[in-house]
Amino acid sequence: MSDAAKDRLRLWLRLLKVVRGIEQDLRDELRRAHNTTLPRFDVMSALSRHPEGLKMSQLSGVLRVSNGNVTGIADRLSEEGLVERIPVPGDRRAMMLRLTSEGATEFARQAEAHQDWINEKLRDVSPEDARAMAARLQAFAAKSEQKEQVNAQ
Structure with a gap:
């Protein structure tokens, strides 16, 4: 294996270790502070970006x-009054999910705490470095997505 390949493998393993560690900390914080889970947070986050709601299939895709x-x-969030199911006109089998006002309020509370936790976890990263790293990762992700689309055709 070339030195460049070893360096890239080392980078991947370090990225994975950091992401998994932060993710586990987030899971613990969400459970402790909000009695919720990361998947529930993710569903509410996706719905918060689509106030008109999303079909279940769209939500799965997002x-x-x-x-x-x-x-x-969705069943549990609906039982708790945080999301509502809305029938899709013209499609008896499809349902849209949308945050209720209570769900939007609860998600805003969780999202603020989430942002604070991440900010604390990454406090040693300067804003400039954070922007540069995010841009670099976004460019990498876009390139990977293009390859996936070409391979899917």
Whole structure:
């Protein structure tokens, strides 16, 4: 293996370790502070970006998980009054999910705490470095998505 390949592998492993560590800390904080889970937070986050609501299939696509994964979470959030199910006109089988006003308020509270946790976790990264790293990762992600689209054709 070339030195460049070893360096890239090392980078990947370090990225993975950091992301998994932060993700576990977030899971713990969400459970402790809000009695919720990261998947529930992710569903509410996606719905907060689509105030008109999303079909279950769209939500699964946004989250990149199966419909089955979303259904159970949606059921519990609906039972708690945080999301509402809305029939899709012309499609008896399809349902839209939308945050209720209570759900939007609760998500705003969780999102603020989430931002504070991330800010604290990454406090040693300057804003300039954060922007540069984010731009670099976004460019990498866009390039990877283009390859996926070409391969899917």
